[in-house]
Amino acid sequence: xxxxxxxxxxxxxxxxxxxxxxxxxxxxxxxxxxxxxxxxxxxxxxxxxxxxxxxxxxxxxxxxxxxxxxxxxxxxxxxxxxxxxxxxxxxxxxxxxxxxxxxxxxxxxxxxxxxxxxxxxxxxxxxxxxxxxxxxxxxxxxxxxxxxxxxxxxxxxxxxxxxxxxxxxxxxx
Amino acid sequence: xxxxxxxxxxxxxxxxxxxxxxxxxxxxxxxxxxxxxxxxxxxxxxxxxxxxxxxxxxxxxxxxxxxxxxxxxxxxxxxxxxxxxxxxxxxxxxxxxxxxxxxxxxxxxxxxxxxxxxxxxxxxxxxxxxxxxxxxxxxxxxxxxx
Numbered sequence: 039x040x041x042x043x044x045x046x047x048x049x050x051x052x053x054x055x056x057x058x059x060x061x062x063x064x065x066x067x068x069x070x071x072x073x074x075x076x077x078x079x080x081x082x083x084x085x086x087x088x089x090x091x092x093x094x095x096x097x098x099x100x101x102x103x104x105x106x107x108x109x110x111x112x113x114x115x116x117x118x119x120x121x122x123x124x125x126x127x128x129x130x131x132x133x134x135x136x137x138x139x140x141x142x143x144x145x146x147x148x149x150x151x152x153x154x155x156x157x158x159x160x161x162x163x164x165x166x167x168x169x170x171x172x173x174x175x176x177x178x179x180x181x182x183x184x185x186x187x188x189x190x191x192x193x194x195x196x197x198x199x200x201x202x203x204x205x206x207x208x209x210x211x
Numbered sequence: 212x213x214x215x216x217x218x219x220x221x222x223x224x225x226x227x228x229x230x231x232x233x234x235x236x237x238x239x240x241x242x243x244x245x246x247x248x249x250x251x252x253x254x255x256x257x258x259x260x261x262x263x264x265x266x267x268x269x270x271x272x273x274x275x276x277x278x279x280x281x282x283x284x285x286x287x288x289x290x291x292x293x294x295x296x297x298x299x300x301x302x303x304x305x306x307x308x309x310x311x312x313x314x315x316x317x318x319x320x321x322x323x324x325x326x327x328x329x330x331x332x333x334x335x336x337x338x339x340x341x342x343x344x345x346x347x348x349x350x351x352x353x354x355x356x357x
Contacts, residue, residue: 068245075241076277077232080284093289101284101293102276106246113247124251144272146299151292 042179042208043172051134056165061108063158069099076100098154104189104198107161134167140206145182148201153191160192168201181206215288218326218351221319227330229313230282236306239270270304275334275343282312283330287349294327295348302342304334311335314347326351
């Protein structure tokens with residue numbers, strides 16, 4: 039019997055690169071609200087004078103803000119165009135067909151930080167699908183999709199390297 | 212601001228000061244609204260519970276990375292920096308939980324004149340179970356180089 043992964047035909051996408059995507063300039067309001075949401079009161083996120091005196095010389099975002107500085111590609115759609123889950127077509131990997139035949143959860147991630155995002159930065163992300171594995175266990179089939187995303191700023195400086203593994207299972211409903 | 216910690220101050224096996232984070236529906240809503248994350252399991256209680264079988268709405272896994280960033284950036288101080296973070300999502304972070312974020316030094320090394328500290332990391336829920344295990348690398352300033 040062919041495996042689910044064979045049936046989906048996804049192995050051919052290993053090594054596939056996504057088109058680079060560039061976000062709009064990051065604002066002080068974006069950063070301040072994000073810092074409030076994560077309840078991190080470091081003044082370099084909201085106090086311009088303190089931030090200027092600090093090591094980055096200006097307002098910067100919490101380090102883990104990087105991916106949101108680009109936005110989630112395809113997420114900004116009218117409600118009628120979103121899936122029932124509220125999700126867009128983006129699942130943390132460069133687009134692969136039939137991705138929504140399965141349910142996805144985030145497995146784990148590895149981050150390497152080089153520079154923080156500053157106010158007014160325009161951040162670009164480019165992703166590569168680096169690996170797809172299938173595991174068949176007692177609870178059924180799991181498919182692990184690992185992608186690497188590279189984030190750079192408008193000067194081409196490397197901000198973050200982000201390796202993320204998404205786990206897909208056949209939908210139950 | 213606390214005093215700057217230095218690489219020479221660190222011994223393998225020591226634990227770093229913990230960070231407590233309260234997870235609640237307001238913080239989760241602030242988060243998904245500000246980053247435009249419209250996955251209904253993060254804000255739609257009936258959908259999360261009845262359709263997805265979850266115990267409550269769940270915090271985005273990303274927030275765990277933010278908690279680790281805060282834990283380690285605060286510890287590293289003005290002259291130190293978080294370099295690497297690796298996390299695994301084991302169980303959900305739910306509203307009502309008070310999480311304890313902590314870490315233990317597993318190794319120290321100097322590479323290219325930089326003091327690097329390896330850490331084992333955890334985010335534990337009220338029952339002491341680890342929701343999001345992790346590991347990290349923090350750079351600390353060398354006292355002797357100053």
